[in-house]
Amino acid sequence: MRSISRRLIASYLTIGLFTLIILETLFIVAISQYYIGGMERALMNSAEKSAVFFSRSELHSLIQEDTTIYDKSKFIFENMDSEEKAMIEVIDLEGNVVIDSTGASSEEKIITPDYLAALNGESSSWRGRTDNGEAIMAVSTPIYNERNMTSDKKIIGVLRYQSSMEMVNKVLFQYIFFVVGIGIVVLTASAFLGYMMARQILIPIKELIRVTGEIALGNFKVTAVKYHNDEIGQLVDAFNLMAREITKSDQAKNEFISSISHELRTPLTSIKGWGETILEAVDDRETTEEGLNIICRETDRLIVLVNDLLDFSKLQAQRLELHKEEFNLDKLLYDIRNQFSIRAKQEKIKLLLEENDDHALVMADYNRLKQVLINVVDNAMKFTIGKTNAEIKIISQLLDDQVAVIVEDNGSGISVEDLTQVKEKFYKGTSKKSGTGLGLSIASEIIALHGGELLIDSIEGKGTKVVITLPLYYELMIEDDDYYADI
Ligand SMILES: Nc1ncnc2c1ncn2[C@@H]1O[C@H](COP(=O)(O)OP(=O)(O)OP(=O)(O)O)[C@@H](O)[C@H]1O
Ligand SMILES: [Mg+2]
Incomplete structure (x- = not known):
């Protein structure tokens, strides 16, 4: 966990440091060149101007040809701008300082590179330190004897301008100090920013870790706090949705187990009870027969239940296979009507299969x-029993490339709240007539596997209409009057 914040801070610092090093180096190089270069140019200008002035032949002619460089130097200083801030030296060809502007001539010979270059006729500069450690810049330029310009132009000495760099260095140091200071501030700010970023990311992640831990311990009712509406926020949403779904399915599983146990126990208790009764009254043929009939009926109920459970688990694991064949849908509807007709009569429900001109072949698992x-239809019956004028209608209808089977009853209907959930697994309303609540969820999944849809519309107290659509395989054109009698 900590490594994320460390990594973020480190990357912010690295980027900041690189940028700063590059920018600050560029800045320092530029500013040094500006100051030192400026100083060098100024010294060079003065030195060259003075040297030219000195070398000019007319002025030269004012002094004797055989005068020493010392006398010539004196002449230089007498004719020089007295406000010159640099120390000016005149050096002879051996490196001896003949005279300097401070008046204190030193014994030491000058051998600095600028002087040596000037002896070769080049003006050049040099930066270094004096004996007492002062940083200086020196510019040397040759002095010619130009009296006789055409024939013997020769170097007779070197004019050397020397200036202290202390002021320039001080200014440069101030600049460097300033930019490094800014750099430190920027780096501190980026480290802080990295830390804040990491915190922003880490807080929601820590929250997710906390909630995941809770879920791992079996507490599904937790929700993670959403801090921001970003990708992590979306992750939190997805996580909370997942937690809600887990809660729901956990709840459904618990309800399912309790309802299945109940469903299994009822017929089993009845079977056991009747078994014992028969054992006690083996000679009583009437009781034995009644008991065996009930045992058979209850066993059937158990078989239906277990089959439903098997189907359900197959659907869950997507292992339910369809054995499709081509058949006349009317035949299936007839089979259904026949199967329920006795029960409908017993329950005093009018069961109608509406005959019309819409006949279809479907490619489906019969x-x-x-x-x-x-x-x-079983649902329709269960929830219509006891109604006056109870009626269930089965209708088939052709729609463009589909065929619809409609089962309509005028029974108890479904409340608006229940209607959205009846197709969910294990969902059964509050009615005592309800079974496991698996029926419609299995039905709608089977229809979906066929590429169709199962829709339920209902008004509480008035009745329910279930519409099942299936892809139409082939439309049958029938003009035979005895068609219904034949199938
Ligand atoms: N025709 C209907 N009229 C009124 N309520 C209905 C109708 N069909 C379904 N329902 C409601 O929908 C619930 C779910 O139906 P479903 O067929 O899935 O389960 P069930 O019939 O209760 O159990 P099972 O079908 O597994 O025996 C029912 O319990 C009932 O509350
Ligand atoms: Mg049912």
Whole structure:
């Protein structure tokens, strides 16, 4: 965890440091060149001007040809701008300072590179330190004897301007100090920024780690706090959604286990009870027969339940295979009507299969579609029993490239709140007639596997309409009056 903030701070510092080093070096080089170069140019200018002035033949002619360089130097100083800030030296060809502007001539010979270059006829500069450690810049330029310009122009000495660099260095040092100071401020700011960035990232991540830990311990009801609406915020949203889904499915699983246990126990208790009764009254044929009938019915119920559970687990694991074949949908609807007709009569429900001109061939799994319709019609019956004028209608209808099977009842209907959830697994309303709540979720998944849709529309107290759409394989054109009798 800490390494993220360390890494961020380190990268901010590295970027900052690189940028600063480059910018500050450029700046320092530029400013040094500006100051030192400026100083060098100024010294060079003065030195060359003075040297030319001295070398001019007319002036030269004012002094005797055989005068010493010392006498000539004196002449230089007498004719020089007295405000010159540099120390000016006149040096002979051996390196002896003949005279300097301070008046204190030293014994020491000059052998600095600038002097040596001037002896070769080049003006040049040199930076170094004096014996007492003072930083200086010196510029030397040759002095010619130009009296006889055409024939013997020769170097007779060197004019050397020397100036202290202390002031320039001080100014430069102030600049360097200033930019390095700015650099330190910038670096501190980037480190701080890196730290803040890391904090901004780390706080929500730590929150996610905390919540993940809670979920790992089995506490699914936690929610992570969303700090920002960024990618991590989206992650928090996704995480919270996942936590809610886990909570829901955990709840559904618990409800399922309790409802399945209940569903299993009821028929098993009945089977056991009747088994014992039969054992006690083996000779009583009537009781035995009644008991065995009930045992068979309850066993059937158990088989249906276990099959539902198997289907459900197959659907969950996406292992449910369809065995598609081409068949006449009307035939399936007839089978269903026949299967429910006795029960409908017993329950005093009018079960109608509406005959019309819409006939379709479908490419589907006959048994699976039958299972779907059994559930839908079974629901319609369960929730219509007891109503006056109870009626269930089964209708087929052709739509463009689809065929719809509609099962409509005028039973109890479904409340608006329940309607959105009835197709969810294990969802059953509050009615005592409800079974496991698996029926519609299995049905709608089977229809979806066929490329169709199962829609439910209902008004509480008035009735329910279930519409199942399937892809139309082929439309049948039938003009035979005995068509319905034939199938
Ligand atoms: N025709 C209907 N009229 C009123 N309520 C219905 C109708 N069909 C379904 N429902 C409601 O939807 C719930 C879910 O139906 P579903 O078929 O999934 O489960 P079930 O019938 O309760 O159990 P199972 O089908 O597994 O025996 C039902 O419990 C009931 O509350
Ligand atoms: Mg059902």
